[in-house]
Amino acid sequence: MAFQNMVTGAECSTNSNPLSQFIKQFNDDLSHQKDKFIPGTERAGSGSSSFRTARPDISIQDNKFAQEFFDNSSLQRIPNNAVSDWVLDFNNVHNEFNKLKLKPSENEEMERAFKHMDMHGNWNSEFLQNPDIQATPFVEMPTGFEEAFDQSFNWVNDFELKQRDKGKGKEKITEIGSLSWEEQFEAAQREADNNTVINNMKDEGGLFNEFEKIWSQIKNDNITDDDEEEDNLMSSIWDIDYNNFKILELGEYEFEQDNHYLNSENPLQEGLKLMETGETLSEVALAFEAAIQKDPSNFNAWVLLGNTQAQNEKEEAAIRALQKAVELDGNNLPALMSLAVSYTNESYDQQAYLTLERWITAKYPDIVTRAAPMHNVMSTHDRVTELFLQAARNAPEGQAMDPDVQVGLGVLFYGSENYDKAVDCFVSALNTRKDDYLLWNRLGATLANSGRPEDAIEAYHKALELKPTFVRARFNLGVSCLNIGCYREAAEHLLGALSMHQTGIEKGSSLKNVSTSLRDTLHRTFQMMNRNDLNEKLNNGGDVDQFRDEFEF
Amino acid sequence: MSVKVEGFKSSDVFEQLQTSFTDNSIKQESIKKVKAIFEFNVKNSDGKEQLWTLDLKNEGSVKTGKGSAKPDITITLEDDTFVQLASGKLNGQKAFMSGKLKIKGNMMLATKLDSVFNTAKVKAKL
Numbered sequence: 001m002a003f004q005n006m007v008t009g010a011e012c013s014t015n016s017n018p019l020s021q022f023i024k025q026f027n028d029d030l031s032h033q034k035d036k037f038i039p040g041t042e043r044a045g046s047g048s049s050s051f052r053t054a055r056p057d058i059s060i061q062d063n064k065f066a067q068e069f070f071d072n073s074s075l076q077r078i079p080n081n082a083v084s085d086w087v088l089d090f091n092n093v094h095n096e097f098n099k100l101k102l103k104p105s106e107n108e109e110m111e112r113a114f115k116h117m118d119m120h121g122n123w124n125s126e127f128l129q130n131p132d133i134q135a136t137p138f139v140e141m142p143t144g145f146e147e148a149f150d151q152s153f154n155w156v157n158d159f160e161l162k163q164r165d166k167g168k169g170k171e172k173i174t175e176i177g178s179l180s181w182e183e184q185f186e187a188a189q190r191e192a193d194n195n196t197v198i199n200n201m202k203d204e205g206g207l208f209n210e211f212e213k214i215w216s217q218i219k220n221d222n223i224t225d226d227d228e229e230e231d232n233l234m235s236s237i238w239d240i241d242y243n244n245f246k247i248l249e250l251g252e253y254e255f256e257q258d259n260h261y262l263n264s265e266n267p268l269q270e271g272l273k274l275m276e277t278g279e280t281l282s283e284v285a286l287a288f289e290a291a292i293q294k295d296p297s298n299f300n301a302w303v304l305l306g307n308t309q310a311q312n313e314k315e316e317a318a319i320r321a322l323q324k325a326v327e328l329d330g331n332n333l334p335a336l337m338s339l340a341v342s343y344t345n346e347s348y349d350q351q352a353y354l355t356l357e358r359w360i361t362a363k364y365p366d367i368v369t370r371a372a373p374m375h376n377v378m379s380t381h382d383r384v385t386e387l388f389l390q391a392a393r394n395a396p397e398g399q400a401m402d403p404d405v406q407v408g409l410g411v412l413f414y415g416s417e418n419y420d421k422a423v424d425c426f427v428s429a430l431n432t433r434k435d436d437y438l439l440w441n442r443l444g445a446t447l448a449n450s451g452r453p454e455d456a457i458e459a460y461h462k463a464l465e466l467k468p469t470f471v472r473a474r475f476n477l478g479v480s481c482l483n484i485g486c487y488r489e490a491a492e493h494l495l496g497a498l499s500m501h502q503t504g505i506e507k508g509s510s511l512k513n514v515s516t517s518l519r520d521t522l523h524r525t526f527q528m529m530n531r532n533d534l535n536e537k538l539n540n541g542g543d544v545d546q547f548r549d550e551f552e553f
Numbered sequence: 554m555s556v557k558v559e560g561f562k563s564s565d566v567f568e569q570l571q572t573s574f575t576d577n578s579i580k581q582e583s584i585k586k587v588k589a590i591f592e593f594n595v596k597n598s599d600g601k602e603q604l605w606t607l608d609l610k611n612e613g614s615v616k617t618g619k620g621s622a623k624p625d626i627t628i629t630l631e632d633d634t635f636v637q638l639a640s641g642k643l644n645g646q647k648a649f650m651s652g653k654l655k656i657k658g659n660m661m662l663a664t665k666l667d668s669v670f671n672t673a674k675v676k677a678k679l
Contacts, residue, residue, distance in 0.1 A: 215646050215664065315678070345678045414679065445677035451641025456677065476677040483640070483674055485565050520576070521675050527572045530555075 253292075253305075253320040254512040256503075261290035268301055280500045281312035281469050285513075299328045303335045309513065310342055311438070313471045313497065317513040318342050326355075331362040337404065341442075344415050352415060353380045356408050357387065363404070364391045385412045403429040410442065419450030437466040441473045444480075453480040471497045475518055482521065487529045488551075494522040496553035498544045556615050558603050563595050563632050566639040566670075567605050571615040573673040580613035583672045589662045591669070592624035597632040609669065626658035628666075639670045 261267045264287070271287030288305040292298055306322035309315075322339040325332065336359040343352035357380075360367060367390050388409045395401045410425030426443040433439060444459030457480050463473040478493035498518055501511075519538070526534040537546055544553075556567045574580040587609035596602050606620035630638075634653045637643040645666040648654045656663055 211650070212646070313678070341679045411679065442679045445679050448677035449641075453640070472678055479675045479677050517675075517678075524572055524576075524675065527575070528568060 250316060250320050250323070253317065253324060255289050255293055256286060256512050259286050259290050259293070261287045262293060264290060267291040267294065268298070268304075271304065275308075278469055280503070281308050281471055282501050282503045284308050285312060285314075285317075286503060297328065299325060299332070302328065303332065303338070306335070306342075307338055310338060311467075311470055311472050312501070313475045313515045313518055314513050315342055315345055315517070319346070330358065333359060333363055333404070336362065337407065340408075341411055344411055349415055350377050350380060353377070353384045353412070356412065357384045359408060360384070360387045360391055360405075363402075364394070367391055367394070381412065381416055385409070385416075388412060401428070403432045407439065407442070410446070414446055414449075419446055422446045423450070435466055437463040437470055437473070440466065441470065441476060444473070445476055448476065448480050448483070453484045456480050469500060471500050471515075471518075474500075475515075475521070478525070479521060482525050482528070487525050490525045491522065491529070491547075492551045492553045494518060494525060495544050495547055495551055498522065499553060502543060556605065556617050558617060560599060560601060561595060561597050561603055561632055563593070563603075563605070563635040563639075566636065566673075567607075567615050570607065570669075570673045574613050574615070579672055583669065584609050584611075584613050586668055586672065587662075587665050589625040589659070589665070590620060590622055591662070591666075592619070592627040593635065594627060594629040595632050595635055596630070607669070624658060626656060626660070626662040628663065629655040629657075638666060639673075641667075641670070 261270065264270050267287045267290035271284050271291060274284045274287055285305060285308045288301050288308060291301040292305060295301070302321050302325035306318050306320075306325055308318075309321060310318035312318075319339065319342045322335055322342060325335040326339055329335070336355055340352045340355040340359065343349075343355060364387075367387055388405055391405050392401055392409065395405075406425045406429035410422045410429065413419070413422035413425060423443065423446050426439055426446060430436065430439050430443065440459050440463035444456040444463065447453070447459060448456035457477060460473045460477040460480070463470055464477070467473070474493050474497040478490045478497065481487070481490035481493060498515075501515065501518075523535055523538060526532070526538065534547070534550075547553075556564060556571055558564045574583070590610050591607040593605045593607065594602060595605065604618050606616045606618065606624065608614045608616070608620055608622070610625070611622065630648070630653060634643065634648060638645065638648060643653075645654070645663055649656070649663060654663065
């Protein structure tokens with residue numbers, strides 16, 4: 001801790017700093033340091049002695065001075081802000097000094113005294129280079145005073161020591177405080193403008209955040225304390241990690257058989273045309289499959305196929321296709337973004353964040369990637385989020401933010417279950433892209449998962465208005481209906497979605513890419529309706545038309 | 554066996570939980586995550602009380618009334634609060650802070666409530 005060294009180091013030890021001495025002398029708690037300052041043995045600088053002789057009654061002044069200083073320092077306000085707010089407190093103290101209103105002669109005296117101390121201003125000036133400090137209003141203070149005051153920063157150090165004495169509980173807080181202070185200092189040295197936003201984010205929320213921190217701490221403590229079940233827990237933690245680290249090998253994309261688009265002259269063109277005319281996504285996907293089967297290196301066809309399958313609620317097929325696309329072109333922005341979203345849906349968080357990182361570095365190569373020392377999911381998430389925030393901040397003044405960056409941030413916040421922020425991101429992206437049905441659905445899904453299914457349903461309807469064949473939005477609509485207990489509506493939406501999976505392929509031949517999520521959810525809905533007869537029908541195969549006499553879809 | 558009890562909105566949630574546990578993978582995952590027996594003492598607007606036991610330690614089951622084993626935590630709350638918790642409109646810590654949950658037993662397990670309800674829900678997709 002560089003700062004601490006500088007403060008406690010021999011060069012600027014408190015011996016030669018009269019102001020610190022005042023503090024020490026009138027502070028009972030610092031018994032561990034007091035022995036250095038036995039009356040009579042003080043070897044304060046010449047400035048200090050002249051200071052004393054010149055004003056015999058200064059000790060009374062001292063007393064008031066130091067007392068005032070302490071009364072107004074942040075000691076009384078430990079719990080919330082700890083050391084990280086010391087700059088603020090420092091200003092308060094400054095103001096207090098103003099109030100003392102030294103007489104001009106006293107002022108002069110002080111100034112002269114303090115100027116003697118100027119020799120060890122090394123860290124001091126370095127410290128003052130910190131733009132944060134410079135930005136704080138140091139007006140109105142006589143210059144010498146200010147310098148001297150900077151030197152007396154020992155109190156920050158004292159403050160820490162004092163807090164530690166107060167026992168275990170407080171110690172934690174101190175550590176958090178001084179740690180974030182340290183971070184701030186480093187960050188400020190590195191990049192000033194970067195710093196402020198991060199700090200603001202940290203400070204947001206206040207008390208409740210604090211509580212949340214403690215709560216999650218309890219949560220963690222609880223995990224580690226549980227000895228007898230530790231083995232089990234370890235294995236479950238391992239599972240989670242494994243899930244995040246395993247290289248996602250779903251294998252090659254599997255094409256449907258008997259694809260009649262293989263006879264088509266230009267299946268890619270045909271697929272695009274079908275998409276425009278509002279043909280079901282399953283049909284469109286077949287056309288793109290055929291295009292790829294004719295030319296496996298057709299990058300565009302892979303991306304189109306991946307996006308289509310995702311919208312068609314066939315996530316696994318979508319991931320396979322998009323992985324192939326990214327393999328062909330690792331810097332294609334839409335492919336990377338779609339892949340990241342698909343990974344997020346399947347809870348492959350680590351992969352999702354790494355894919356987003358590729359996206360942001362491909363789009364904004366200027367943004368520096370911080371080296372990743374630890375490959376755990378949380379740190380990856382934080383790192384990538386920081387990159388996106390940086391890109392967001394770098395947007396030129398007055399110009400609308402890149403909506404894609406907003407979407408990326410939305411996905412990141414969604415991944416960390418920070419749903420409110422994710423909603424904000426998607427909403428602001430929608431401001432520039434009102435007709436993006438994908439975005440409407442993403443907004444809806446975020447709302448739904450944050451416990452607002454009613455609002456979600458509105459967003460899904462908007463998406464379906466724009467794109468009636470959007471199976472995923474229909475599936476999500478069904479899920480929301482299920483979660484709020486409207487089982488009949490849920491069944492109808494899910495059946496409607498399933499009916500869109502019917503294609504021109506001969507009935508009875510088994511499909512390669514099916515949507516298990518749709519069927520599972522429908523199964524669950526029937527269960528909730530206490531209709532096992534319907535589930536039997538569903539399991540016995542056959543198409544969804546058999547439900548048409550009971551449900552409208 | 555149905556866990557539905559007339560007059561309680563919560564009973565839908567318990568039914569959903571029960572239904573979700575018919576999927577073995579969801580059941581095993583929930584047990585792995587939670588490893589505890591919850592007893593819910595729910596009061597409805599008519600002042601009636603009803604017990605449900607959610608065993609996510611051994612069986613992965615939902616029952617009305619007391620379970621065979623001793624619960625690790627007993628949570629007393631109102632019907633509406635339960636529904637809000639289950640739908641994610643209210644989170645466990647806020648409910649606890651505002652005194653809407655009365656807890657007996659291992660209090661730390663209350664922090665797992667959110668994940669209990671989450672596993673039972675089908676997630677929407679981006």
